[in-house]
Amino acid sequence: MNPKILIITGYGLNCEAESHHAWTLAGAAPELVHLNDLIERPARLHDYAGLMFIGGFSYGDHMGSGLAFGARVRHHMQADLARFIADGKLILGVCNGFQIMTKLGLLPGLDGDYFTQKVALMHNDCGAFQNFWVTLRFEEKSPCVFTRNLDLMPLPIRHGEGKVFTLDHALLERIEELGCVPCRYADPATGAATDKFPLNPNGSLNAIAGLCDPTGRVFGLMPHPEAYLFPENHPQWDLQKLRGTLPAQGAGLKLFQNAVAFLKAT
Amino acid sequence: MAYRIEIALKRGVHDGRGAGVAHRARNFFHLPVTGCATRDVFKVDVALAPKQLREVQQLFTDPVIARSALGRLAAPAFDWLVETGFKPGVTDNLGRTAQEVVTDAVGRPLTAQEGVYTGVQYLLKGALTREQAQRLGRDLLANELIQSIRVFSAEEWAAAPVDAEPPVIRDPAAVQVRAYDLGGSDADLMQISREGILSLSIEELHAIRDYFRRPAVLAARTQLGLPAQPTDVELECIAQTWSEHCKHKIFAANVHYVDDKGRAQTIDSLFKTFIRAATEKIRKDVDWLVSVFTDNAGIIRFSDRYNISFKCETHNSPSALDPYGGAITGIVGVNRDPMGTGMGCELVCNTWGYCFGSPFYAGDLPAGLMHPRRIRDGVHQGVIDGGNQSGIPWTRGFERFDERYLGKPLVYCGTIGKIPRALQGRPSERKEIFPGDAIVMCGGRIGKDGIHGATFSSEELRHESPAQAVQIGDPITQRKMYEFLMEARDLGLFRALTDNGAGGLSSSLGEMSSMSGGAEIDLALAPLKYEGLQPWEILLSEAQERMSLAVQPENVAALLALARRRDVEADVIGTFTDSGAFVVKFGDRCVGRLEMEFLHEGCPKMHIDARWQPPQVAAPAPLRAGPRDRALLGLLGALNVCSKEFKSRQYDGEVKGLSVVKPFVGVQSDMPSDATVMKVEYDSHAGIILAEGINPFFSDLDTYAMMASVIDEAVRRVISVGGKLGSIAGLDNFCWPDPVLSEKTPDGPYKMAQLVRANQALYDVCTAYLVPPISGKDSMKNDSVRGGRKISIPPTVLFSTIAKMDDVRKAVTMPFKQAGDPIYVIGLTADELGASEFHRWLAAEQGTPTSYGGTVPGLDLIHALATYRTLHSAIEAGLLHSSHTPTLGGLAVAFALAALGGDLGAEINLDAAPHLGTLRDDALLFAESNSRFVVTCAPEQAAALEEKFQGLPCARVGTVTAARTLTIRTAERQLVASDLDALRKAFKKTLNGI
Missing domain, CATH: 3.90.650.10 (PurM-like C-terminal domain)
Incomplete structure (x- = not known):
């Protein structure tokens, strides 16, 4: 049976169509549910195997990206989210979804504390929203179930507040030790993590592009895997086609396929 | 009771907004600002219990990077403090979101009287005068039209009371409906129009007056208790419905x-x-x-x-x-x-x-x-x-x-x-x-x-x-x-x-x-x-x-x-x-009561005179024959040609995940594509092609040629990526200076004639290309008379195209793809440098910037149609590796951009390019003749390509090379030998960071 995925919509989130298509292509059964319908009966969350916080501009990013949406989710759904995680289910956040999860405290979710904000997603160092493609490097030692067996992947970024930041160095070290950094911005020539703009689009500490919790089942990232489902999404697909290197499907799909494989195995 | 909350970043956290203000103040305003810290100010005009207020403050404050205070935060040393906020009634989007956060915190909907209002505080350091601080407030930090700006010295700030006053005006004025007396003289009527900002002409006012005198209208009004004369509701409604903006009276005249x-x-x-x-x-x-x-x-x-x-x-x-x-x-x-x-x-x-x-x-x-x-x-x-x-x-x-x-x-x-x-x-x-x-x-x-x-x-x-x-x-x-x-x-x-x-x-x-x-x-x-x-x-x-x-x-x-x-x-x-x-x-x-027929059909028609007289525009003095590297670099860096990538990257172009040919293409994703292609549905390979043409400079010579060229550009861009004639629709957006003769506009008949000629061209070219206009808009009053100086825009038409593409995977992009590919030029180059980017560059170099006349590009519809059909069939057959249509800057700029896109060099001999008559080098290089393409194919496809274009102006002009140099020559001399890095730098530096 295809695992059911709940995708929350509304209030300025806007990646519902491509996210829905990504899960469908990966073999899941996604459903779009408006935040108000979910808040009305938060327990319906438990009908699903996975939850996705999608990208967009919830509440226009006013007051800091994800803050207002995160506050509403915490206010109405904290207990159900805690149970959902404890039940071994999956949560994915992309871009604004990652920002919401970080504001909620779901990430990095150390020591079982999923509802205290620990790290910030700040304005990009360059000072503006940016849309271009970056290369991600996935960390082998991370427990993240979404990023298993991946090494380098080109994906688009589209954000103004993506710089992972904290003043607490000890916290950052623990996050690294626990493998809660599954992906970083990398130099495609060397595969090494980088803090150089535009390879690293926002100046994120340790070139962090995404975070997971220590279980690896709760994961968020700034780049958009759901925007690379087709080979023709790649900015150089024309050249790849000529050289015979055009992949059969967009690389971003692999993260969704990993998630579905995990759910089908459990 | 309203509460004030101030939020600042913690020490050690970079204040990008403040740094940006200091940077602009120094570089654009040349003011000695040495530092700027910023804070967000919220005025929460909501009934809150003390516990709720603390919760609201906490919710508003990012615990990782921010700190906040009720009332005021202690301020670091500053010389001037500028606080901006919105004026009453202005949309405050941040305030609206804050309101929703408060709503959840108090667990009840806010009343109509409650609200949250926002502002920003700038703490400036530097030896500024008060006037300079005020100028920054006015010209950099806020717009006085919609925002309040208050400036304090450190002493004034310390002495000022904490301001939690929300920007609202509460004056529920009594409901009032006025009736207008239209029985007066024409002068009286015009005064009513002027004072009410109704923009109604005397003919229109007469029509309105006569409508209200109709016996049947009067009878119906009496029955509803309406006065005989029009109410403000009615007159405003008519003025709005009959406005140039809504009624397009000039296009209907x-x-x-x-x-x-x-x-x-x-x-x-x-x-x-x-x-x-x-x-x-x-x-x-x-x-x-x-x-x-x-x-x-x-x-x-x-x-x-x-x-x-x-x-x-x-x-x-x-x-x-x-x-x-x-x-x-x-x-x-x-x-x-x-x-x-x-x-x-x-x-x-x-x-x-x-x-x-x-x-x-x-x-x-x-x-x-x-x-x-x-x-x-x-x-x-x-x-x-x-x-x-x-x-x-x-x-x-x-x-x-x-x-x-x-x-x-x-x-x-x-x-x-x-x-x-x-x-x-x-x-x-x-x-x-x-x-x-x-x-x-x-x-x-x-x-x-x-x-x-x-x-x-x-x-x-x-x-x-x-x-x-x-x-x-x-x-x-x-x-x-x-x-x-x-x-x-x-x-x-x-x-x-x-x-x-x-x-x-x-x-x-x-x-x-x-x-x-x-x-x-x-x-x-x-x-x-x-x-x-x-x-x-x-x-x-x-x-x-x-x-x-x-x-x-x-x-x-x-x-x-x-x-x-x-x-x-x-x-x-x-x-x-x-x-x-x-x-x-x-x-x-x-x-109010208005009869539908009068409201929609009652507006009298305008009568406008139009008189065409070709303008006399001097041409720049021809440049002595010789290398053109400097001219090419100058054109690549010219404002109208240069890269617009810096601003464009701040727009999201990939949400929905359907983009195929993006606005920027090439190995470094930094060259503008001829047209963009996107899918429309997730489960189909069909898509749409979008492009446009715009060229206000040609209008200075002839708006007929302008309009024809603009439509041709919008169409050939679509063709260049794989579109097909017969599946392209168009949209026209006319922006004109006021073309109606008046005291302020003595040259109205000329401007109206320009409009007529543009429309004639639109009909001629659209019907030939089978590109139906499906929608459009006009804006006919683009003049400014501020400060005693009249500035009118040049007649400007944006022609946008949209076309269906059956299989987006067949799309072709503009960059050269691989060394060894032969390069072809398709379409005729003519001595058409009038109002071209080159002539404008040259005129400016010669100190006479408006002397950029010459022959404006014409359009050979028969040739263009044959070329577009053939190019489409070449793309369908998969023959092309790249396709690019020259626009501003002509062939020279087109070769340069295609080379930069592939990060590959090219060797070009321009003698081979199809052309009309004997041309000077500059016409070959820079003329903006219509209906041309620069294409490449695999060497083994060259014969097939040449055969397809038999009988049409199409010739091999050179080869793509691995050496990162663009060389363009004729038999007589070398015209360009430029390293790709220099070309890229020229193209990208003008507006980088601007």
Whole structure:
């Protein structure tokens, strides 16, 4: 049976169509549910195997990206989210979804504390929203179930507040030790993590592009895997086609396929 | 009781906003600002228990990077403190979100009197005078039109009381409906028009006066208790409906046209004679026109399942007053056109394009005008925020620069939508309204936003009053409404919808009520942002994010319930009727009644003279023969040619994940594509191609050639990526200086003749290419008379194209792809350097910047048609590796951009390029002749390609090389030998970071 995925919509989130298509292509059964319908009966969350916080501009990013949406989710759904995680289910956040999860405290979710904000997603160092493609490097030692067996992947970024930041160095070290950094911005020539703009689009500490919790089942990232489902999404697909290197499907799909494989195995 | 909360970043956290202010103050204003710290200020005007107040403060403060205080935060040392906030009644999007956070915290809805208001504090360090600090406040930090600016020295700040006062005016004025006496002299009538900012002409005022004297009208009015003379509600409604903006009177006028040979011609409506006639003629040859010129956007068939709609608008005057607010309103406003087309389209992508004065302008600026850099920054940011926050990707964007846009910038915003061809078993383009259907207004509330906004002078706009508030779009409120409307559409909960844009309810309901034959509304039922609006203001308000619906009586309850669930305002404000009249009530009292036939057909036609006289424009002195490396680098770096990537990267182009040929292509993703291609559905390879043409410079020589060239450019860009003649539709957006003869416009007949000629070209070229115009817009008053100086824009037409592509995977892009590929030039180059980028560069070099005359490019339709058909078939056959159509800067710039795109060199011999007559090197290199392409193919495909183009002007001119150098030569001499890095640097540095 295809695992059911709940995708929350509304209030300025806007990646519902491509996210829905990504899960469908990966073999899941996604459903779009408006935040108000979910808040009305938060327990319906438990009908699903996975939850996705999608990208967009919830509440226009006013007051800091994800803050207002995160506050509403915490206010109405904290207990159900805690149970959902404890039940071994999956949560994915992309871009604004990652920002919401970080504001909620779901990430990095150390020591079982999923509802205290620990790290910030700040304005990009360059000072503006940016849309271009970056290369991600996935960390082998991370427990993240979404990023298993991946090494380098080109994906688009589209954000103004993506710089992972904290003043607490000890916290950052623990996050690294626990493998809660599954992906970083990398130099495609060397595969090494980088803090150089535009390879690293926002100046994120340790070139962090995404975070997971220590279980690896709760994961968020700034780049958009759901925007690379087709080979023709790649900015150089024309050249790849000529050289015979055009992949059969967009690389971003692999993260969704990993998630579905995990759910089908459990 | 209101509370003040100040929020700052923690020590050790970089304040990017403050650093940006200090950088701009130093570099653009040359003021000695050594540092700037910023804070957010919230004024929470909500009844809160102490515990709730602490919770609100906590919710507002990011615990990782921010700190906050109730009242004031201790301030670090500063020299000047500037605090900005919104004026009463101005849309405060941040405040609205803060309100929602507070609502959750207090666990109850806020009352109408409660609210949250926001501001920003700038703590400046540096040896500034008070006047300099005030100037920064006015020219960098805020716009006095919509924002308050307060400046304090450190001592003044310490002594000032803590300000928690919310910016609201609470003066519920008594409802007042005035009647106008139209019985006076013509001078009296014109005074009424002027004082009321009604813009009605004397002929129109006479028509109105005569209507109200009709006995039947008088009788009907008496019965409803209305005075014999028109009320303010009625006169304002007529003025709005008959405005140039809504009625397009110049395009509908009778024109008496005399050409340069003295031949006279009378034209009954330029629109009917040329634009609609072109579409009607083409309709016989294409089968995909679904709905044109009748709805908010034109509709064409895309596939068995979907139709596509496209609309492009301009928002020029509002953007001149408040660049950010005007532009964001422009983009979210045009989004509502497809959204209100047919039964409501889903939004697919946006386009934008701007014409500005140079951001480097250093000359005198007439008082009251903003510096073009500030206008440009604000306009970009407005459309960036509007598009990004709405989740709609951009696909096309351009900028043109000319000093004549100093007075008024042109801000084009377009939106493409899609809609299932059938909904509930009915054609989705069909709108019907029956008597008895409810009138529902949904989206945002009504304020005094934008009432007569664009016609106010800035002086009048500066009063401390909400009456003059400029509109500011709110993409999130609109997004909520949009999702609600799509849900309601799919449930079949309404029968028709339209957008409340210019003219507000008066225009949307005026339009809709003609479908049923009348309407009756009660303005007292319309939800207001604040009290104190008069009935006529409610009717005319241009408050954004609103749509009007016609709802079957049996669906009203379900529709309103869905709106509540989706947190969207929706209210029944009246009923459609078949009474033949638009009746306006306020509670029990009737405040207006206008007969539909008079409202829509009663406006007298204008009569305009047009006289064509070819202008005399001197040409620059020819340049001595020799190398042209410097000229090529100069053109690549010229404002109109150079890379616009820095700003463009701040627009989201990939949300929805359907983009195929992006706005930037090439191995470094930094060269502008000829056209963009995107998929429309996730499970199909069919897609759309989008492109445009615009060239205001050719207008200085001949608007016929301008229009022909602009359409050709928009079409050949589509062809270049793989599009096909017969599947391309067009949109025309005319922006003109006032072409009506008056004291202020003594050259009106010439400008009108320019308009006639542009329309003649539109008909000729569109019908030849089978490109039907499906929608369009005109903006006819683009003049500024501030500071005693009249600045008029050059006649400017944006022609946008949209085409269906059966398989997007066949698209071809402009960069050279591999070394060894032969390079071909297709199409004839002629001695056509008039108003070209090269002539303008040369004229400026020679110190006579307006002497850029010469022969303007012509258009050989027969050759062009054959070329486009052949190129399409070559792309279909998979013969091409790259295809690029030269535009500004001609072949030389085209070779350079294609080489840069592939990061590959090229060796070109221009003698081989097909050309007309004997040409100087500069014509071969830089002429902007139409209908040409630079293409490459694999060496083994060369013979097949040459065979396809047999009989057409097509010749191999060179080869792509691995060496990173572009060399262009003739048998006589080497013209260009430039290293790719130098070319790339020239192309990219001009507007990088600007």
